[in-house]
Every structure is written in structure tokens, then in C-alpha cells.
Amino acid sequence: MKVSTVRTYALSLHEATEAPHFTYQSFRVRDKIFVTVPPGEETIHIVLPEAQREQALALHPQFIEKLVWGKSATGVRVTLARAEAAVVKALILAGWQNKAPKALRDAHSR
Template structure:
């Protein structure tokens, strides 16, 4: 395991498409909500909508991330990825349960780089996107099936 917030030691997903990589002006560690929003909305068909008083990012109505406050993002990746993130860097990532279910990873934006954040947003988007949309995205980005 590595200590860098930008590495992906346990992830199953390939890196995001080149257009979702580091943004100009983003540091290796620490992103702003503005950068996080840009990364989320760069995904195909992604929209931003209110969700009980907080912003949410969606693909065809399905939420893949929420903004509980300006310093954090909640990203709906799988349980294995949530646990891997927390093990990778407990200062940057924490688990969030919804009832008894491990629901998402909470990301402290000041502790994560734009590349790692983009990877997580892409993975969450792929989990929520319709199969045909996800398949086309993977094809265009050169992802393995």
C-alpha cells in the first residue's frame, strides 16, 4: 500500500478519461469545490441538482455524488473501494453508513488531488450510468470491458 492520496493501490477501475485528469491550477493534494464540480460535470450527461438542501451530481436522475458542505464530497463507489480509500488515507477519506449499509466515501477535498478525485467520481458515475452509456464511455476512453 502507498501513502499518496493520488495513488490507487486497491482499485479495480482503470484511470479516468484524459479529459478528466488534473485541471490547470490544481495542486497534487487539495482541490476546491469548484474543481470538484468541474470534474463531476465533465462526465457525460452529468447534471447538478438539489438533494435535500445540498448539491448532488447525477446521471439520468441517479445520484453519484453529493456535496454536504464546501469542504467535502460524498461519492457513491462500491464498498470495496470505500474501504480501500479509508485504508489508503484516513485523513482524506471516511466511511459513511446509511442505516446499516456502507453507502459512500466522504472525501475531504483539502486532502485529495484532482486525479484521485476524478478517478472516484468516474467510478461512481460508471456504477450509476445506464449500461449503454457506461459501455460507450469505456469504449471511447479505452477502458477494458
């Protein structure tokens, strides 16, 4: 999977935008980050709640690892070269849903 595919999908979600975040690129919904892309574009970081993070880690350890930011686990790191596109898209959507306001989530599901 390539970052261009991640970008296309992330930006297809309601009100998603792309902006720099220090040395990373980020995808946001109403200024809340749901995906970051580190320099080199070999991995992406998806911000997820604990239950979804743990499920992704259990089901796809071949390309997903826990993302720790400071002292907290905040999501998952996905190695794009080994990733399954459908899984990555589902996780990006879950990250977006976690950050988007309810009204926006409802509008997206219509």
C-alpha cells in the same frame, strides 16, 4: 481541492447533471446520484460499491472516511482541503460508472 473542480469534472461525464438534494447539491447520471456536496463545501460524498470504498479507505485514510447513510455504508466522505485531485477524480469516475447504465459507460470509454 475545491468544489468548483469537483463540479467541472463531474459535469464532464456523459449525461451528468447537477441538482439540489435537500440541503445538498448532487451530481447525477440519469437521476441516480453519484456525488453529493454538503453545505459548507468542505467535503463531498461519493457513492461507491463496497470493494472500491474499502480500497479507497485503506489507501487514503488521511482524507477519506466511510460514509454511513442510515445503517448502511454507502460510499466515502472526502475532505477536500487534504484531498489529492487525481484520487478524487478517479473516485468520482468510479461513482459515475457504478450508477450509469452499461450503454452509457461503454460510450464514455470510447
